[in-house]
Structure formats: structure tokens, C-alpha cells
Amino acid sequence: MSSQPEVGVVIPSHNRRALLARTLRGVLAQRDVALQVVVVDDGSADDTSDYVTGLGDARVTLVRHEVPRGVSAARNSGIERCFAPWVAFSDDDDVWSPVKLRAQLDALAAHGRARWATTGSVRVYGEDLRILFGEPVPRTSEVADVLLKNNIIPGGASSVLASTELVREVGGFDTRMSNLADWDMWIRLGLRSPLAVVPRPLVGYYTHVGSMAGNVDSALQDLGVIREKHRSAIAARGVEPSLENLLWYLSALQLRAGRRVGAARVLLRLVPLGRPAVHAFRNAAVGLVWPGLQRYRDRRDERALSPEWRCEAEAWLTAFRFRRACSDVTNHRSP
Structure with missing residues (x-):
């Protein structure tokens, strides 16, 4: 054994x-x-x-x-x-x-x-x-x-x-x-x-x-289930699931998928929350008129990644990339 x-x-x-x-x-x-x-x-x-x-x-x-x-x-x-x-x-x-x-x-x-x-x-x-x-x-x-x-x-x-x-x-x-x-x-x-x-x-x-994860309506329905399911713990601890943070996350997924209108619509759902309304309007407008917004965010996030974190991840990700490269070579050989 x-x-x-x-x-x-x-x-x-x-x-x-x-x-x-x-x-x-x-x-x-x-x-x-x-x-x-x-x-x-x-x-x-x-x-x-x-x-x-x-x-x-x-x-x-x-x-x-x-x-x-x-x-x-x-x-x-x-x-x-x-x-x-x-x-x-x-x-x-x-x-x-x-x-x-x-x-x-x-x-x-x-x-x-x-x-x-x-x-x-x-x-x-x-x-x-x-x-x-x-x-x-x-x-x-x-x-x-x-x-x-x-x-x-x-x-x-x-x-x-x-x-x-x-x-x-x-x-x-x-x-x-x-x-x-x-x-x-x-x-x-x-x-x-x-x-x-x-x-x-x-x-x-x-x-x-x-x-x-890009299914906005499904995610919002799930959030309602979580709030109801954990109502006692939420009341006892004085915290509750953040709709604001979930909407920002869902808008980013929409933008990455190239759905700029969808991303803007998600952000506009923040308006009834009050405090983030101006920020939401601004980001929705920028996303609609600037197709390169997500690429800009990606480059920014890449620069923010620590060298140590990147190096360790790259070291083991290489094995998956190598396997892919070998598969491509094999598939393009003449029979």
C-alpha cells in the first residue's frame, strides 16, 4: 500500500x-x-x-x-x-x-x-x-x-x-x-x-x-440565493455579500469577451447604489468608445505582477506550452 x-x-x-x-x-x-x-x-x-x-x-x-x-x-x-x-x-x-x-x-x-x-x-x-x-x-x-x-x-x-x-x-x-x-x-x-x-x-x-462566469443574470440570481441562505451569519457578523464588487468583476468579464455594450450595461447597474455612480458612468463611457481599454488594463496588470510570482508560474507553465508546441509540429508533419 x-x-x-x-x-x-x-x-x-x-x-x-x-x-x-x-x-x-x-x-x-x-x-x-x-x-x-x-x-x-x-x-x-x-x-x-x-x-x-x-x-x-x-x-x-x-x-x-x-x-x-x-x-x-x-x-x-x-x-x-x-x-x-x-x-x-x-x-x-x-x-x-x-x-x-x-x-x-x-x-x-x-x-x-x-x-x-x-x-x-x-x-x-x-x-x-x-x-x-x-x-x-x-x-x-x-x-x-x-x-x-x-x-x-x-x-x-x-x-x-x-x-x-x-x-x-x-x-x-x-x-x-x-x-x-x-x-x-x-x-x-x-x-x-x-x-x-x-x-x-x-x-x-x-x-x-x-x-x-460571464453570465450576468445567473450570477446575480446566485447572489440572491447566497444572501438568503446565509442570512443568519450575515446578521450575526455584520457583513453581507458585496453587489458592487460583483458587478465590477462581471463588467470586466464582459469587456474581455469584447462585449463593450454588455460591460457598460453591467456598470450602469451600479448607479442605484449611489456612491460608485460617477465612477461607473465614466468607466461605462470609456469602455464604449475605446476598444483598447481591456488591452490597456492587461498591460497594466502584467507590469504590476511581482517578478518572483511571475518566475515561479512561468517555470511550470512552460511544460504545458512545450507540449502544445510539440503537438503542433506533429500535426503539421506530412503523413
Whole structure:
């Protein structure tokens, strides 16, 4: 029997076989852990299931939903099949450093009381996984109050490792939500346990036009569910989820997707909030008339990234880029 710590990894996927293949390379390359990977094919119409079963890797289990049930239900199906004491989550388009899981387990052991952990991340974009900016870890391990206001966990679900028992104790992911289901889960974990942090960029959070996070109406509906669901904790702690911060985030996603009118409409929803109205009007107007606004922001964010953070992320991202370059060469050879 392996003496390495056992970690389950749950990866929901829907019609993104090519991206899933890249994600799995990073997951299966994890060092110094015993892996149980559960890929949940949530009703894909492509060859996702055939690809996963064709891997022939005993560490990988396929769960198939014949009809799409949504990302929360898919994650829950994966959790049900996870028999390891620890479970990590990865979206099907993100990438990991090979030391990601081991670093989190070490941080949990050093903390002593924490039952979940996160790492820092970098936002990456395009087929070459160009780094846009860094996302640091929370500055405190006592995150319950902060999480009730904002989702401060970097890298989406892909940065979190948690006690499987704890995830089941809090009831898994809420199937009423899609865009903000991970935030709701982190709130519940934070109310039960402190957080262990790894202040290193060990996750590449992939940003692209097809990102589910760009669905504005769905995100706002999810925010309402979070507010109602955690009403008692919000009242007791005197904090509540920030609509303002969510709208700024959603407007940035719209702008990145080239939807300048959509970005302006999101920003104008800030007007009834009062204080940010002038700032919102100005940014909405600039976004409408200046197509290069997002490129300007990207360059600004790239310059703000610390050399140390960039160097560590670039070092392990190179393996994914090299694999892509080799694949391109092979595909262009004459038969």
C-alpha cells in the first residue's frame, strides 16, 4: 500500500474535451500524492467520455450524466465517488503546478487546525497561457467574515483542497447555483474551519470568452440565493455579500469577451447604489468608445505582477506550452 497521502480530484466537464486533456495532464503529474481522479462528464455531446476511458489510467474514474445537470450536481457526483480523505476540485480548463497538492497538504499539516487549503494563482489567457495577472492568497486564515462579503479564494474552485468529510458535512455544492456555487461553498467551509494558505502561484486560472462566469443574470440570481441562505451569519457578523464588487468583476468579464455594450450595461447597474455612480458612468463611457481599454488594463496588470510570482508560474507553465508546441509540429508533419 502506498505511504503517500491520498487525494481525490473532482473535475466536472461539458463539451470541452481538448481543454480537459490539458487539465488532466497537470492533475496526473502531481508529485508525492496518491491520486483518485473523478471526471464527471455532464452530458457532453463530444467524445469526452471516450477520451477519459481511453486513457487507461487506473487512477482515473469516469462518471457520466446522460443529461446535463449543471456544474454543482457534477461536482457532487464526483464527491460521492471520492474515497480519499482529501478532495480537490479543478475546472476542466485550468492547469496546476506539479507540486500544488503536496504544498497544500504540507500547509494543512503545519497549520494544525485547518481542514481546507488554497493556493495563489495566475490568470492565464489564450492557447499560449499568457499570464495576465496574479491572484494572491487571503492574508488571514480566519476568513469567515471576509468570505461573507467577497469571494477572496483565488483560482475559482481549482485552488481548493478540503477534507472530504468536511465537504460532506456542509452538504456539498448547492445545485440551485452555477456561477457562484463555489463562493457559497467557501463561505460554508470558512464558517466551520480556518483556512491554510500556500502563498505561491500554483494554479493557472484560464480566462476565455466561453467562461460561464460571464453570465450576468445567473450570477446575480446566485447572489440572491447566497444572501438568503446565509442570512443568519450575515446578521450575526455584520457583513453581507458585496453587489458592487460583483458587478465590477462581471463588467470586466464582459469587456474581455469584447462585449463593450454588455460591460457598460453591467456598470450602469451600479448607479442605484449611489456612491460608485460617477465612477461607473465614466468607466461605462470609456469602455464604449475605446476598444483598447481591456488591452490597456492587461498591460497594466502584467507590469504590476511581482517578478518572483511571475518566475515561479512561468517555470511550470512552460511544460504545458512545450507540449502544445510539440503537438503542433506533429500535426503539421506530412503523413
